[in-house]
Structures are given as C-alpha cells and as structure tokens.
Amino acid sequence: MTTEIILQTIISGLLMGFIYALVAAGLSLIFGLMEIVNFAHGEFMMLSMYAAFWLYTFFGLDPLLSIPICAALLFGLGVATHYGIIRHILDAPMMVQITATFGLAIFLRSLAQFLWTPDFRTIPDPIVAGRIEVMGIFLGVPQLVASAGCVLAFAFLYLFISRTETGLALQATAQDREAASLMGIRPDRMYALGWGIGSACVAVAGVLLTSYYFIFPEVGLIFALIAYVTVAMGGFGSLIGALVAGVLIGLVEALGGLLIDPAFKYVIVFSMYLGIVLVRPKGLFGRY
C-alpha cells in the first residue's frame, strides 16, 4: 500500500466528512432549539435532490445554480413541518416526537416512490465534472466542489448563528425559552426559523451531492443514519461538535474501508460512536 493511496483515502474521507457535517448541522440546530430529533431529515435531503433533478430535467438548470431554489423550497418545507406537526408535539414525550417524525419520513419516502418510481436517476452532464491531479492524487471535481460548498454553507451558518441578531435570538431561545420570550423573542417564530434553516442546510448538501450521486427515494436513509450518529457523537445541539464528528466519521469511514474491509466501514463508524458516548455520554461537545 503506497502513501498515495492512503493520502488519497484521507482526502476522500475529509471531502465526505464535510458533507456529513453540513447534514448533521441542520439536525443539530433543530435539536439544540427544541430537543427534537427530526427522523425525516434524510427524506428532506432526498426531496431536495429530486428538486434539483427536476429543475435540471425540465429547465436545464444545473444543480449548482439550483442551490438557492432548492434551499428556499426546503426552508418552506421545514417551516411548514414546524407549524403543521412539530408545534403540536413540542411538550409531548420523546417517544411521540420520534414516531411523529418517523411517520413523516415513511410518508415522504413512499410518496417519492409513488410519484417518481424507485428508479435510480442521475444528472447526466453537470457543469462540474471530471477530475484533477495534484501531486499524484486524483480528486473528483464534483466531490471537491460539493465539499467546498458544504464548508462555505457551514461557515455561513456558523456566522449567522453567532454574529447576527437573529442568530443570537435563536441561541437565546435554545438556552431558555421563557427568558427569551421575556426579552421579546417569539419562541414559536424562532422554532419555525430553526426548522427552515436546518432543512435548508440539508437541502444544500443534497443538491451538491446530485452532481455525482444517484438520486432515489431511499437515498436519505444512510445519510440520515450517519447524521444521527454524527450529531450524537458531536453532542446534541453543538455545531462545532457536528463539524468535528462529521469530519472524523468521514475519515474513519474511508480509512476503515481501506485498512480493514469496505463491508465493515459503517460498523467501524458506529462502533466509534459507541466508544465515544460510553466515555462521554453527552458526546464530544454536548450540553444536553
């Protein structure tokens, strides 16, 4: 095994890790606000991938250009989910919150299969294509662009949360709903905004993936599973935790697949989760 192969694997793992991080960031943001895990997160991603696919098919719009449209669509879906479903189960037991979002996930997945068949689809010739060679290491341009996009979106999200007044209001609501509402922040709106932004995050990751990934109704499953593990590993509600855990998972998945056995790459990732939470039961950076 040459150094090139290992280096190559590390870089591919890193690239995937940034995508995992953005998917997980959306989930983590929602959890931080109201301690609800959206088990339909992967299906939101799937819907945004289909949105990008249809925009390409009907209007010839390249996925890169349809990012804002898909993000806006999913923002709307997130807000609608909050007002239609989540608002009613805010104070319900955790079990009810799990089954409600699982029900939504099953519904959306089968709706996609019903409307668009279980076929695997691809976007035939996206703008970003091909690969480049840097010092003997080959990098797929779509992968590179997707990861760069996710890093950008993550940075944007982080700055929004920590620097803008609305972001601070979100944080305040996450810390103390009552106190925030005494300060004139309307928690209900903040929740809706959180769902919108969280869903837009996963939409951006989904659209960026369409340049090189298959689009099918169950595409969200593995990404969602990884995202739950990422968020829990990083600590529910922590954006930095999501970033660190996402990159860590991307690396371990790629290296584990190379050094041990590709069939066991998820087993290695999941075992790492178990190992970490057994030492730190609230994840690496968790508050909850």
Added chain:
Amino acid sequence: MAAPGFLSETPDDPELAAARAEPLRAPPSRGQWILGAVIGVCLLAYPLVFDQPYQQHVLIMIFIYALMAQGWNVLAGYCGQISLGQAVFFGIGAYSAAFLFSNFQISPWLGMAVGVVVSMVVALLIGIPTFRLKGHYFAIATLVIGEIAQTVFINWEYVGGATGIWIPIEWDAPWFAFQFHDSKLPYYYIGLGFLALACLCVYWLERSRTGLYFRAIREEPEAASSLGTDVTRYKLIAIMVSAAFTSVAGSLFTQYILVIDPETVFPLILSILVVLMTMMGGVGTLWGPIIGTAVLFPLSEMTRIYFGGSGGAEDLMIYGALILLISVFYPRGLIGLVHKVMGRGSHA
C-alpha cells in the same frame, strides 16, 4: 399520650387507610373478565370458522409482531428506555432456531430456548454499557447496535452470510422439526399461546413491585434512584424480558417462513415497525401492542392488495401518514380512544 398531631397521620384515619389499600391497578372488573373471555374464545374459534390459509396467515403474523411489540413495550413503554434496535433480539431468535436445526438437527424448540438465553445475555451486554446513556443518546446507540448486528450477520459466512439459511424441509416429524406443512393451525395456536403467555407476564408486571419500579424509572429516574431503587438493575431486567419475548417472536417467524436472511430478520425497519405498532395501540398499556398490531398489519396488507404490486408504495404512504396523525392527535394511541369512548379516564 401523644396528642393527635396535625403533622403525623393517625394510623386509623379511615380515608388514609382506604387510599393505602387501593392498589395502583385495580383488579379487572366483572365486565373486563367477560370481555377477556369473549375475546379469548373468539381467537380460539377463529381458525375453525375462517379456514382459508390467508385468513389464518394474517392472524399468525399479527401474533408474531404483537409478541415482538409487547417485548418493546416492556422496555420502552413501562421502563421508558426507547430502544430502536429490537431487531437484534428478533434476529438472534430467528438464527438460533434455524442454524441449530439445519446444521445439527437440533429441534427448533430447543433452538428457541437457546435463542432466548443468548438474547438475554446479549441484552445484558448491550444494557450494561448503554444504560448510562440518556434519551436520544441511548436510542441512537441501540439503533447503531442493530445496524452492526445486521452487517456482522451479512458477512458471517458460517451462518450463511448474505444468503441466510434455508431450513431443510422435514415431513415426518412435524412437532420435532417445528414445521407444519398440512395446516396452519399449529402455527396459529402456538403463536396465540406465546402471545397469551407474554400478555400474562405483562399483566403480572403491571401489578408487581417490579412494575412499580419500572414506572418510577420511566417517570423520574433521578428520584427513583435517590429513593434507593437500583435503577440499572431494573433496566437490565426490563431489557432481558424484552429480549426474551422478541427472540421467541423471531424463532416463531423462522419456523413459519422457513427461509431467513439478515435482510429479513435484522432490518432497521423491523425495529421501527414495532415502535410504530405499539405507539399506534398505546404505549405502556397491556393491550396497546396488540391493538396496534391488529390494526396496522391488516391495514398494510389490505392496501397492498388493493393497490396491487404497482411498486408505488401506497401502503407505506398510508402507514406513514397514519402514524404521523396518531402521534400528533392521539399520542396515547387507539387505546386512549377506547378508554375515552368507554368513559373511563385512561391512566397510562
């Protein structure tokens, strides 16, 4: 002679004595006994009246799923530990029966017993480390343990790998081989028997001290712990009982279907289905898992028949929407609705 203090209650205060004597769960009233007896007789007579294989198949599958759902109910409904990895125990039960019979000609009845023991040991091994985790951290831990188990079995060639196990057909000794090819009746009554046994266990649990500890742990783990309840010990009891029920369900499923592979007995969706079925009926109630399964399983079968094999997943669409609506509008499940109609306050 102590004056009747206003702080200390006199032991012969009749109201207090009455309150103390009142058990948490009243014994069933005469109406409930009659209802239970009627349901029992109906279930016993059902396969004699409805003799079409399909009609019996639906009930057999309901028994198997309800048994598994009851297992989840003990752990999550009564003890509050939300496991999303019940398929692990189902798979162990399924593989124990199938593997021991096809490789060593050991009767699946013994295989079932081995499955129960192995599941309970695995439950301990899962429970001891993960019960330190709370809420979603625990749920996700059980979920990834389920995924790990599936991957391990897919790649474990000794037990059939991804192809799984085709159980050799045995015509001569149906009771030894636990295979009945002439009639579904034995499967029906065996399934019903195990489900009834599980329900009896839960019935007893509801009225026992252990059941009280379970509920205390579910509602207020810190308070329960500070009052001297050995929280971890009772959680471990809950997960072991849960594993035993689920493992038996897995063995029954294997003997009924006679072909198993990791995709059928270890899938994530199975772990989710039992959650949804129990939720549908009513979590933390004796009848909830049964009502939920009895409604959801036929519903998904009917929609599948109605829409045919169009591959459009209409059945799952209705399924998902229903679960969503029940969770949002009737979080107590159908049993909450039943109690409301019968004019009793539901005390889940």
